[in-house]
Amino acid sequence: MSKAPQDSTLSPSDHARLWRRVDKSDGCWIWNGARGKGYDTYGRFNLRGRIIRVHRLIYEILIGPIPEGLQLRHRCDIPYCVAPWHLIPSTGAENMRDMAEKGRGAGRFSGATHCIKGHELTSENTYIFPSNGTRRCLTCKRAKQAEWNRSHTWADRMARERERRAKAV
Ligand SMILES: [Zn+2]
Ligand SMILES: [Zn+2]
Numbered sequence: 001m002s003k004a005p006q007d008s009t010l011s012p013s014d015h016a017r018l019w020r021r022v023d024k025s026d027g028c029w030i031w032n033g034a035r036g037k038g039y040d041t042y043g044r045f046n047l048r049g050r051i052i053r054v055h056r057l058i059y060e061i062l063i064g065p066i067p068e069g070l071q072l073r074h075r076c077d078i079p080y081c082v083a084p085w086h087l088i089p090s091t092g093a094e095n096m097r098d099m100a101e102k103g104r105g106a107g108r109f110s111g112a113t114h115c116i117k118g119h120e121l122t123s124e125n126t127y128i129f130p131s132n133g134t135r136r137c138l139t140c141k142r143a144k145q146a147e148w149n150r151s152h153t154w155a156d157r158m159a160r161e162r163e164r165r166a167k168a169v
Contacts, residue, residue: 010047010061018045018057028076029083031055043080058082071095115140 010018021033021043031043031054043054055072062084066072072087073095096112114120115137127136149157 014047018054022058022082027083028078028081028086029058030078031080031082035080041079043082054080055082055087059084059087 021031023030023032033054034044034046035041036044045052045054045057047057055074056066059072059082060066067089069091070089071092073090074081074086075088076083076086078086112121112135117137117140119125119137119139121135121137125138127138127141152160
């Protein structure tokens with residue numbers, strides 16, 4: 001990822017283009033322009049052919065340079081929020097820990113090594129949802145299933161199975 005340029009590299013028309021897409025009506029400043037796909041939904045800004053992460057760009061414009069090697073962690077958990085006071089410079093490791101604690105992050109972007117209950121996420125203990133690639137701790141998933149089994153009667157299970165079948169048809 002290229003470094004965000006200093007404010008001075010933005011022309012007045014770049015500035016206009018940038019701020020036109022920032023919705024400041026709420027507590028968060030929501031970026032209404034292009035966003036990344038999949039798990040990387042950070043706002044993106046095209047500056048003379050270079051794709052830049054908007055939250056970094058705006059942080060550098062309004063607050064100052066981001067210390068070398070640091071990422072900006074979203075306090076509000078909205079990747080496409082660009083409000084500088086919602087951004088905390090932090091190391092990648094801190095960022096990963098934060099994501100793991102909040103259960104965010106998935107697939108190859110997830111750095112979580114343990115689930116929220118402290119089970120290690122080895123390949124044997126990780127379930128990956130086929131639909132979206134989200135990772136889950138298998139131990140917790142099984143425990144939840146067991147809990148469900150305990151709290152539901154056979155009739156409940158049959159009903160659920162019928163529902164599932166009806167959807168599949
Ligand atoms: Zn925010
Ligand atoms: Zn677990």
